Amino acid sequence: MPLTRRHFLQGTAGALGAIGLSQLGLTRSANRYGQVLAQDTPRKVALLVGINDYPNNLSLRGPLTDIELQRQLLIHRFGFEPSDIHILQNQDASRQNILAAFQQYLYEPARANDVIILHFSGHGDRVRESDRMENFLRQLNRRCIVDGECFNTAIATHSTTTTQDIMGHTLLLMRAALAQKTKNVTFLLDCCYAGGGRRGNAMMRSLNTALGDHDNLRQIPDSEWDYQQQLLDILQWDSQKFVDAIQSPKGQGFFVGSARYNQLAADYEFDGFTAGAFTYxxxxxxxQSTEPLSKTISLVSNSSNYLAEHSQTPIYDPTPEADPAVTHTPIYHMEPVALPAEALVLGPVSDKSNHDRVKLWLGGLDPWALDAFDQGATFALIDKTTGTELAEVQQVDGSRNGLVSEGRLSNSTQGIRAANVTTQLLQEKVRGIPAQVTLKVGLDDTLLASEQLTATNKLARLANIEVVPVTAGQVAHVLLGRYTPAIHQRLALTPETAQQQQTLGSVGIFSPAQVPLLAGSFGEAGEPMDRAIDRLSNRLVSLYIGRMLALMVNQQSSRLDVSLVVDYLDFRSGTTTRGGDPEAIIIPRTVGGVLQIVDGHRIKVTVNNNESQDLHVGVIVIDAAGEVNVLFPPAASDRNEVDIIAQHSSWSTQLQGAPPFGMAELLVLVSPKSLVGALKKLRQNLPQLDRSLRTGQALANVDAMDDIFGVMSTQRGGNDATQNTRLLEAEQVAILSMFVEILP
Structure with a gap:
């Protein structure tokens, strides 16, 4: 949900050292210069800033990955020239270098209709106003720019002192200066401003480690006020207009932030790499798609909330109410120049004996499906503008390292070789579900060493549950931990997270960012660890099944033309596959763009089959407690045809909102084969969260899921290493996902 203008400024404020405008080449004549520019061909230019290296044990692992994620996207999807993407990282990303690069690459050459992007990934901070700003506010009979909130947030440049930070107020002025030359300006910040340090298996992007402490903030120097005054002179704004702009809900250009000003932004461990949760x-x-800014952030917000369980909500400015342009203008003020893709070819493998081997970048893959691209995956190498398939690229099994992998060219229609396919795009044709899937459970540091030992021994008895260390570079799907006063205090700071507070001293399941994950998973205070594992075993098995289902979700890549619509009262939410009509993607007019359903109220679920063949459908729901429920086909029917959707027709059913309250995931499986038998077997073997795990049940669950994979898979791996890998073809099956929130 977008914030007011004042929160944007608090979300981007800080202390900027004194570099005079004359040193940057900014003079008042620049304003007049911008008004008489020749109408040259618009440029597309970006300044990408990423800082991993910070002092005092607060280094990050993800910002440099963020910069590479953006660079590859801008070049290969949006058509930026590599020479127009300027990068500052680590020690080169000082305050002086950032401002000099802004002047040299963004501001000075800017022309009308240029597209300009500034991205920052690193730490944020909170600071107090300078003495001169405070004196100015007193003249206006104000204590703070925003009543009751006498602090500003900062982006922390590569430095050891606060005086080297860059204020959000200054970023506002920089955006405004650019906007006098071109309206196509986007600033993106992936950082947060309080509560820094490690939380579970994620590092928070703030130099300020305290939460809610506004009394001991460091004060920015008066030189910052001087610098802002010079920028105000460029803009021909008086001080009152500056304050008004801070409080206004409408800014110049677009601003996008990874979290609200009072939330945490995570440096997140993905499978084989670390990145900003928001940036990735x-x-x-x-x-995959480029909707208007407002729709894009709503869709990404759903994903980031899934990762952090409501602790990180992306924001944007201006609001739709202040400027309707955000409802019809893409985030980068332009449409992509290339088709959607999951990957691209970086170049040939240097080994001269492998003339058909290429190096791949996998930045377009869904983060929850990365394990499905280790063995057996195949991509279509396409013409980036027409979509014509030029060849197949079979991923080299076991070659993936994070987002980099290797592939082998095959089935070329034009005699294409590895040496001449660099920068070509790749779309998913086949993914490979591993024969062995595990749920990785990290033991949080809130557990005593003796408790961790007990948990390790008990969890070892559960099939496909893998205990992993909670450490940098290690993926943990969930954490097992004890709810402490420190976690309780942190959750109390925002209304969203306050709803997730638990009993002090209880054991339960957390997200990797140390947020309580499942409704009802926390027990009594002081519960012994062996008893807690017995109580939670069914929930862990249910989470394991959910993880296997997540590996199948392919709505972004499926070629089947099917769509899912959920209607509730006057609200509608919709999604579709790559093969469907983008207009079928519907974001409800609700907080965060998630459909909110009141307990006891009914919703209508509709699946549209736009194919020229009959298809079979199944519906599964994973509720806020993590319990998996098969809702369709009905339990009473064994007829294989009961789940058919005829060609060019629709199928609908009604569901009712019910506890547990919180986020629930609706999964729709679409296949040319009947799902009745496989889903019936899964239903019979699903764990009951309020019962003890029966002997052999975990293995029965695995067998039931294997039946699901068998129905959805059209082939098996073709060699000894992959013969048990389940291969899902994007042209044959579709698994769509949508989140809803159940309210009391």
Whole structure:
């Protein structure tokens, strides 16, 4: 949900050292210069800033990955020239270098209709106003720019002192200066402003480690006020207009932030790499589709909330009410120049004996499906503008390292070789569900060493549950931990997270960002660890089944033309596959763009089959407690045809909102084969969360899921290493996902 203008400024404020405008080459004549520019061909230019290296044990692992995610996206999807993407990282990303690069590459050459992007990934901070700003506010009979909130947030440049930070107020002025030359300006910040340090298996992007402490903030120097005054002179704004702009809901150009000003932004461990949760989800989404800014952020917000369980909500400015342009203008003020893709070819493998081997970049893959691209995956190498398939690229099994992998060219229609396919795009044809899937459970540091030992021994008895260390570079799908006063205090700071507070001293399941994950998973205070594992075993098995289902979700890549619509009262939410009509993607007019359903109220679920063949459908719901429920086909029917959707027709059913309250995931499986038998077997073997795990049940669950994979899979792996890998073809099956929230 977008914030007011004042929160944008608090979300981007900080302390800027004194570099005079004359040193940057900014003079008042620049304003007049911008009004008489010749109408040259618009440029597309970006300044990408990423900082991993910070002092005092607050280094990050993800910002440099963020920069590469953006660089590859801008070049290969949006058509930026590599020479027009300017990068500052680590020690080169000082305050002086950032401002000099802004002047040299963004501001000075800007022309009308140029597209300009500034992206920052690193730490944020919170600071107090300078003495001169405070004196100015007193003259206006104000204590703060925003009543009751006498602090500003900052982006932390590569430095050891606060005086080197860059204020959000200054970023506002920089955006405004650019907007005098071109309206196509986007600033993106992936950082947060309080509560820094490690949370579970994620690092938070703030130098300020305290939460809610406004009394001990460091004060920015008066030189910052001087610098702002010079920028105000460029803009011909008086001080009152500056304050008015801070409080206004409408800014110049677009601003996008990874979290609200009072939330945490995570440096997140993905499978084989670390990245900003927001940046990876945003760039991955933009590889697939480019809706207007307001719709894009709503869709990404759903994904980031899934990762952090409501602790990170992306924001944007201006609001739709202040400027309707955000409802019809893409985030980068332009449409992509290339088709959607999951991957691209970086170049040939250097080994001269492998003339058909290529190096791949996998930045367009869904983060929850990465394990399905380790063995057996196949891509179509396409013409980036027409979509014509030029060849197949079979992923080299076991070659993936994070987002980089290797592939082998085959079935070329034009004699294409590895040496001449660099920068070509790849679309998914086949994914490979591993024969062995595990749920990785991290043991949080809120557990005593003796408790971790007990948990390790008990969890070892559960099939496909893998205990992993909670450490940098290690993926943990969930954490097992104890709810402490420190976690309780952190959750109390925002209304969204306050709803997730639990009993102090209880054991339960957390997200990797140390947020309580499942409704009802926390027990009594002081519960012994062995008893807690017995109580939680069914929930872990249910989470394991959910993880296997997540590997199948392919709505972004499926070629089947099917769509899903949910109607509730006057609200509608919709999604579709790559093969469907983009207009079928419907974001409800609700907080965060998620459909909110009141307990006891009914919704209508509709699946549209736009194919020239009959298809079979199944519906599964994973509720806020993590319990998996098969809702369709009905339990009473064994007829294989009961789940058919005839060609060019629709199928509908009604569902009712019910506890547990919180986020629930609706999964729709579409296949040319009947799903009745497989889903019936899964229903019979699903764990009951309020019962003890029966002997052999975990293995029965695996067998039931294997039946699901068998129905959805059209082939098996073709060699000894992959013969048990389940291969899902994008042209044959579709698994769509949608989140809804159940309210009391």
């Amino acid at each position: 989800l945003l760039t991955q989404h933009l590889w």
